[in-house]
Structure formats: C-alpha cells, structure tokens
Amino acid sequence: MKIERIEAIPYAIPYTHPLRFASGEVHAAEHVLVRIHTDEGAVGIADAPPRPYTYGETQESIIAVVRDLFAPQLVGLDPLDREKAQRIMGRTVHNATAKGAIDIALWDLVGKALAVPVHRLLGGYAEGMRVAHMLGFRPAPELLEEALRFREQYGVTTFKLKTGRRPLALDVEAARVLREGLGDEAEIYLDANRGWSANEALEVLRRTEGLGLCALEEPCDAAEAMGRRRLVQHSPIPIVGDESVPTPGDVSRELLSGGCTAVCIKTARSGFTQAAEILGLCTGLGVDVTMGNQIDTQIGSLATVTFGAAHEASQRRAGELSNFLDMADDLLAEPLEIRDGALRAREAPGVGAEIDEAKLGRYRQDS
Ligand code: MUC
Ligand code: MG
DSSP: OOEEEEEEEEEEEEEEEEEEETTEEEEEEEEEEEEEEETTSOEEEEEEOOOHHHHOOOHHHHHHIIIIIIHHHHTTOOTTOHHHHHHHHHTSOOOHHHHHHHHHHHHHHHHHHHTOBHHHHHTOOOSEEEEEEEEOSOOHHHHHHHHHHHHHHHOOOEEEEEOOOSSTHHHHHHHHHHHHHHOTTSEEEEEOTTOSOHHHHHHHHHHTTTSOOOOEESOSOTTSHHHHHHHHHHOSSOEEESTTOSSHHHHHHHHHTTSOSEEEEOHHHHHHHHHHHHHHHHHHHTOEEEEOOSSOOHHHHHHHHHHHHHSTTTSSSOEEOOGGGGBSOOSBSSOOOOBTTEEEOOOSSBSOOOBOHHHHHHHBSOO
8 A cells, every 4th residue: 555645625614603712713724634545545534723823834834844845755655654654754843733634644544454443553442532622712601601501512521711811810700600600520620822921820820729620731831941840830730731742852841841740632733643652651751641622623523532532541531522513514424423521433444534525625725
C-alpha cells in the first residue's frame, strides 16, 4: 500500500452561536479536511482546525504546508511507516494541526487496511469516554442555563468554564453561579487561555476558594517563567498546561521546570502518534491528563474519543467532546451522539469518520 495523493480541502460551516474565550472567538468552523488516498483505493480522513491565536496557523497556511511541503515528501510512502512520516514532517517546525491531521489520516488508513477500529489498535481500553462541555464567555445566568440544558439533554456533569476576563469578578461570579446552580456533584474547572497575569490568577484562586474547582488551565503565559512557577507552587489545584504543551518536548520542559502540574492532550495538534508519546510521559511521571477540545467538529471529536478511549489514563477524566453541538451542521455521514454523558468511539475499521459527500460539496470553499 502506497500513498498516492493528499487532498487539503477548505470548508466553512457556521456556528449557531459563537464560542468566545480569552485568546479569540469562533463564529464558523473554517477548517481543512485532509484526505490521504492510497494506490489501493483506501482513503484516510482527518480534520485540521486553524487556530491562529494558538499555533499561528490559518486555513491557507495548513493547505499550503500540506500541499507544497508534506504531500510531495509523503507520496509513495507506505501508510504503515508512520514514524517515517513523523520524521519527514518534523523537518518543518510548527504547523501543529496540519501535522496532526496527516498523522490521524495515516492511522485511519492503517485501521482500514487491517480492518480494525483505531481505538482498539491504539489500546482498546474502553468503548468511549465521559463528556465534558466547554462553556464560552457569556453572562453568568446564560452559562448556568446552558450547563443545565447539557445535563438534562445529554447527561453531562463536567464543565470547563472559559475565563481570563477582566474585571476578575466576572469569572469569579460565573464560577460561583455554576457551582450553586449545578450543586456539589458537578465537576467544574477553569481555562483562562493566558488571559490573566500569574498574580491575577492567584487572586482568582483565592476568591474561588471553597467552590470545589478541580483545575485551572493555562491561566497565564507559560513563557513568563517566574510568575508561572510562583502560581504553580501556590495553587491548591492542578495547573493544566494546554497551549504551552503541544509536543512531547514542550510537555517535558513545562513539567520538569514546574510550569504545570497536569497536561491537556489534543489529538488535533498532536495526532495519535505524539499524543501517545505525551501520554506515556505523563503516566510515567504521575501527571494527570485531560483530553481537550481544539474547538473540534464531529470529525475532530471522533478522533479525540478514538485516542482517549483507547488508554486507561486518558479516559479517567471526562473529555471535551461536545462543542460540535454548537455547529449548524457537520460533514460526518452518521452524526455523533452523546448519550448518558458519554460518547463512544466507532467500531468501524479505521477512525470511522465517513464523509457526507453532498455536505462536503455544499460547504467546501475551493469549488
Ligand atoms: C482550549 O482548551 O483552550 C480555545 C483555544 C484553543 O486553542 O483551544 C480552545 C479550547
Ligand atoms: Mg485550553
């Protein structure tokens, strides 16, 4: 089996309501569908979400790097030779989600070639994951309404609250309203997307003491090394690295130098291959992980649950797998369904993301 050609297709699907957070906002999924075709007629599928505020990538840059840099070097390679693909892509720095999508599409091909679901190839630990829902910036009563609706409709009981606003009272109040409205059972954690300084984050931790928050993600810029370490040393709850830890090297640097005490793994930026390396580092060091959301479509969320369900350590905490529900439509032929607070990986060979060609025809931007 040989890679014959690689497509990078831009498409846009609107959101029913925008997701706002400290580093940016999303009104439409303007993503890139990556398809790797083999000489045997198989197709590996993955989604690349451009996040300029996190990785510097745009839709155009993802297409250019896949089409002009990666495809010419990958054509002719056997999809089973994923490590060779890693080394080829590794010669280009950055471009996290372009690389992640190629890697996931290669795993999809391997699963299809062996007629095995990829979650079983990767580890086969569980059939699915508990779901956490990510709440963007909104007035506190609306946040509670959304959380209660997700609990009622989908059985979700874990919520990540987007924070990083000023005045700090906005987010302190939102956390309080959620805790009071959802009760003690709900798991609530915060993600500030670097919106605060380390001292502001410490102030928020003081002011939310007693609310039973379980973690604080990327509170301030991890590159501001002294402040970040002071915060980590004084925080009573885990400080989760997200945008500061996209690669295994970043994870080891931040963990060993005290920049975070837990790690968010996102398959969209790490693929399955580097996500597995990150997970191995974390389990070896006794560091908790969460499966994060790169504001993923159903294709991206399916990739996340495929990896997350495969290993014991990645399915312990609820994974962020529900924000595709904010999209007006999607490209998957068979939609994902969250039931009883959980999302299942697919049992079809590969990752299981079959594309609705009519929808792709409607939303693609290159024809
Ligand atoms: C998250 O966990 O930060 C927002 C920006 C980004 O890169 O990912 C999302 C969610
Ligand atoms: Mg985050």
